Amino acid sequence: MSRQDVAVALDDVSKRFMLSQERRTGLKERVVRGKSRPGKAVWALKDASFEVPQGTTFGLVGHNGSGKSTALKVISGIYRPTSGDVTVNGRLSALLELGAGFHPDLSGRENIRLNGSILGMSRREVEDAMDGIIDFSGLEEFIDSPVKIYSSGMYVRLGFAIAVSVRPEILAIDEIIAVGDEEFQRKCFDHLHDLRRTGSTILLVSHSLGIMEDLCDTAVWLDHGEVRGLGDARGVVRDYVASVNQREAAAAPLEDRETAEHVADRHGSGEVRVDRVTFHDNDGSPVSIVLPGQAVTVRLRYTARTQIDAAVFGLGFVHESGVTVAGPNSAQLGPWVVPAGAGVVEFRIPELTLQPGMFMVRTAVVDRGHTYDHADNQATLKVRGSGEAEPGLVRMAGQWQPPRPDPRAAAVTSYPEARGVQS
Amino acid sequence: MTVGLGFGEGDEGVAVSVRSAAPAWSYSGLIWNFALRDIKSRFKGTLLGWAWSIIVPVATVIIYSVVFSAIFRAQPPPLADGRPGNYAVWLLTGLVVWTGFSNTLNTAVGTLLGTGSLLQKIYFPSYAPVVGSVISSMMQTGIEAVILLVILVAIGNVGIAWLSLVIWIPVFVIFVTSVTYILATYNVYFRDLAYLITVALQLFFFLTPIIYPITLVPVSSHGIPVRALIEANPLAQFVESFRSILYGVSVPSVTSWAILLAWTAAAMGLAVLTYFRRGLDIGEQI
Numbered sequence: 001m002s003r004q005d006v007a008v009a010l011d012d013v014s015k016r017f018m019l020s021q022e023r024r025t026g027l028k029e030r031v032v033r034g035k036s037r038p039g040k041a042v043w044a045l046k047d048a049s050f051e052v053p054q055g056t057t058f059g060l061v062g063h064n065g066s067g068k069s070t071a072l073k074v075i076s077g078i079y080r081p082t083s084g085d086v087t088v089n090g091r092l093s094a095l096l097e098l099g100a101g102f103h104p105d106l107s108g109r110e111n112i113r114l115n116g117s118i119l120g121m122s123r124r125e126v127e128d129a130m131d132g133i134i135d136f137s138g139l140e141e142f143i144d145s146p147v148k149i150y151s152s153g154m155y156v157r158l159g160f161a162i163a164v165s166v167r168p169e170i171l172a173i174d175e176i177i178a179v180g181d182e183e184f185q186r187k188c189f190d191h192l193h194d195l196r197r198t199g200s201t202i203l204l205v206s207h208s209l210g211i212m213e214d215l216c217d218t219a220v221w222l223d224h225g226e227v228r229g230l231g232d233a234r235g236v237v238r239d240y241v242a243s244v245n246q247r248e249a250a251a252a253p254l255e256d257r258e259t260a261e262h263v264a265d266r267h268g269s270g271e272v273r274v275d276r277v278t279f280h281d282n283d284g285s286p287v288s289i290v291l292p293g294q295a296v297t298v299r300l301r302y303t304a305r306t307q308i309d310a311a312v313f314g315l316g317f318v319h320e321s322g323v324t325v326a327g328p329n330s331a332q333l334g335p336w337v338v339p340a341g342a343g344v345v346e347f348r349i350p351e352l353t354l355q356p357g358m359f360m361v362r363t364a365v366v367d368r369g370h371t372y373d374h375a376d377n378q379a380t381l382k383v384r385g386s387g388e389a390e391p392g393l394v395r396m397a398g399q400w401q402p403p404r405p406d407p408r409a410a411a412v413t414s415y416p417e418a419r420g421v422q423s
Numbered sequence: 424m425t426v427g428l429g430f431g432e433g434d435e436g437v438a439v440s441v442r443s444a445a446p447a448w449s450y451s452g453l454i455w456n457f458a459l460r461d462i463k464s465r466f467k468g469t470l471l472g473w474a475w476s477i478i479v480p481v482a483t484v485i486i487y488s489v490v491f492s493a494i495f496r497a498q499p500p501p502l503a504d505g506r507p508g509n510y511a512v513w514l515l516t517g518l519v520v521w522t523g524f525s526n527t528l529n530t531a532v533g534t535l536l537g538t539g540s541l542l543q544k545i546y547f548p549s550y551a552p553v554v555g556s557v558i559s560s561m562m563q564t565g566i567e568a569v570i571l572l573v574i575l576v577a578i579g580n581v582g583i584a585w586l587s588l589v590i591w592i593p594v595f596v597i598f599v600t601s602v603t604y605i606l607a608t609y610n611v612y613f614r615d616l617a618y619l620i621t622v623a624l625q626l627f628f629f630l631t632p633i634i635y636p637i638t639l640v641p642v643s644s645h646g647i648p649v650r651a652l653i654e655a656n657p658l659a660q661f662v663e664s665f666r667s668i669l670y671g672v673s674v675p676s677v678t679s680w681a682i683l684l685a686w687t688a689a690a691m692g693l694a695v696l697t698y699f700r701r702g703l704d705i706g707e708q709i
Contacts (some may be wrong), residue, residue, distance in 0.1 A: 075545035078544070078545065078706040101541050105467040114459070122452055123452045144468070174544075
């Protein structure tokens with residue numbers, strides 16, 4: 001790739017922060033204890049190199065403290081790299097927290113001027129955009145009143161109207177699309193979509209992997225300041241999810257012990273008890289985060305004190321909003337005989353239809369009105385976002401048919417005079 | 424458009440920066456908007472509004488005039504044409520310079536801490552909010568200066584020497600801006616500074632010949648060259664030269680100009696050094 005096509009390039013960039021034991025910002029500490037000893041060095045970025053092609057959307061993923069935000073701040077010029085080269089081709093602006101930098105005593109109009117120039121617009125650009133901003137915010141009536149009388153909704157609207165009026169060549173966004181209500185998020189996405197279409201380069205940091213997969217062309221995965229993965233966004237996100245799964249699985253035993261003690265609302269006669277619920281992928285290895293469409297096996301480990309002649313096992317998937325999305329049970333197979341002792345029952349899902357979200361898993365062992373065991377909150381199934389996000393809690397099976405001519409409509413168009421009357 | 428690489432030296436040695444190498448004037452819009460923010464919000468919510476910017480200095484002059492002229496019987500120097508001096512006018516001449524310095528310092532020293540959250544989210548040079556704040560404080564001084572000029576014209580104390588203000592004003596503004604930027608930056612690192620400045624300003628008010636003429640100070644007392652010490656204070660130089668121009672209607676001596684320029688150059692050099700040593704990484708420190 002030639003340098004010309006690159007919007008942002010990091011070349012072996014490192015950023016070190018010195019963590020002193022305590023910050024000596026007071027003069028007294030400085031005088032009494034002397035100059036603070038240099039503390040531990042923390043490398044927020046370590047020889048990170050990546051390029052962002054012009055006009056693409058680039059995501060930065062990684063766990064908390066992985067260096068995503070530091071990378072963004074180094075690119076924005078807020079931090080200076082300790083070593084390495086950063087190249088930025090084009091005017092860069094940041095999508096700020098809405099209303100950051102507003103002065104409560106100034107009017108809406110005055111705040112537009114202030115905020116616009118903070119975002120790097122020239123005086124003329126701000127004045128040219130003024131009417132559009134006021135119009136977009138829908139605050140004509142209040143625009144000359146101080147913003148301190150604004151409701152929080154009006155505040156956000158004005159902030160957003162200013163933010164979208166900035167048309168940078170490169171836009172840096174740090175985790176702000178996650179805030180705000182549904183309507184605001186939709187507007188935000190529309191805006192990003194618009195910018196992408198007009199050829200702006202977008203740099204995005206978000207914890208929402210669904211958003212990252214949806215919006216980004218390429219992505220970098222940072223881990224403790226080092227580049228662990230780089231390339232196609234979907235691939236990078238999948239690798240990252242796999243690594244998170246692995247890590248969580250390693251930490252799982254401890255978590256299980258904790259949850260086992262915390263299972264609330266268990267009731268039933270107790271001859272048989274479902275002790276543990278785990279999720280497994282195709283290979284049988286445990287997973288804690290799954291993607292829609294993935295094959296998942298739900299494994300129930302139970303202990304039966306005596307043999308039970310008739311039992312039906314059931315599962316409940318309860319969405320975090322409280323809706324029970326599905327309740328598969330073994331009733332249609334007829335009652336099972338459960339021998340005494342410990343055992344395993346599995347429920348295999350060839351293709352998970354749940355959409356991204358957290359699902360609490362409930363278990364039940366019953367027999368025609370009698371409850372042996374019923375437990376809420378046995379486990380939590382975390383479904384992460386994937387590229388093909390759809391609204392709703394579940395993915396409905398079905399097939400779309402591509403457009404084809406409508407025979408009835410064809411009959412209408414064959415009468416030109418009829419069409420004339422309609423228009 | 425390509426943004427060049429700017430090099431700056433930090434504590435960690437040579438650091439490379441992607442920051443725009445754009446010249447300072449390209450931030451004039453931002454600086455002006457910071458200044459407007461401070462100006463417009465200053466008297467918001469007060470009944471008398473901008474009238475306060477006239478009432479406060481007038482009241483100060485009346486109080487000091489009563490105390491020093493009526494009670495202590497201080498003798499002001501005569502006017503340019505030899506007429507007996509007027510203590511209130513003479514005092515106001517000194518006060519304009521002093522309040523220009525002290526008000527700016529007091530209000531602008533906390534600017535960087537106040538803008539902190541923004542500095543962490545978006546890059547703009549750390550001098551932008553400071554200079555904006557200086558401009559808004561200087562606006563107040565400008566109003567006081569205009570009142571002073573009107574009074575001086577009214578009593579017929581005008582002369583061609585006033586033209587030297589064309590040089591004096593920029594020198595003073597650069598001096599005040601430099602000192603303010605240095606202190607505002609170090610205030611981020613040592614937050615006690617803001618309090619220390621309040622105390623130091625009180626001390627300096629009396630160490631500067633504002634309410635008393637420098638001629639009242641003994642040249643030497645107990646072997647200490649008191650007057651020389653007071654004259655070593657840069658503020659004394661600014662007050663004396665401003666008085667010489669406006670009240671005495673005479674161009675300050677070459678020595679006087681040289682001292683003013685030397686102090687200003689030193690302050691400016693220190694400010695630039697502060698900017699490169701401390702100002703570039705301010706986003707990390709707030």
